[in-house]
Amino acid sequence: MADLFAVQGRYGAALSAHQDAVQNAQQLDQSSGTFLAESQADYASVLSRVGRGQEAQEILDKSLGAARAAHNEALAAKILNFQGEGFYYRGDFKSARPLFERSEQSAAKAKDRIKILTARLSLAGSRPRKAVAARP
Secondary structure, three states, X not given: OHHHHHHOOOHHHHHHHHHHHHHHHHHOOOOOOOHHHHHHHHHHHHHXXXXXXXXXXXXXXXXXXXXXXXXXXXXXXXXXXXXXXXXXXXXXXXXXXXHHHHHHHHHHHHOOHHHHHHHHHHHHHHOOOOOOOOOO
16 A cells, blocks of 8 residues: 555655554564565655655665675665665765666566666666757
8 A cells, every 4th residue: 555655646645554564564573584674665765755865764774784684686676776766866866876776786686677677767867967958
């Protein structure tokens, strides 16, 4: 539901749904696995979209550590892409680009075609654009 709310632009509802998912993951005591890390990363992604980037970055760093510890390259790719998006939303394209590149590398290691495509689209969007002069 949280992803649906985010797509609809209902970020308050998305945050609430992601908070519930994180709480459920914690109650299930899945802290050693990647379920909690993925739930937290999804929550942090929405935090970035609503302008709470610093808070999101801390959560994403912790989630990335869990993904790396579990050797889950697909989840690492997702989290790296979220980190890149956080910088992108703040207008820091220079910092976003290397994260998108690392996301693509992790996705390639995982052989996850969807995450490879997502990273490539993010990379394409982070390229500097040249101004085009208007024609008279």
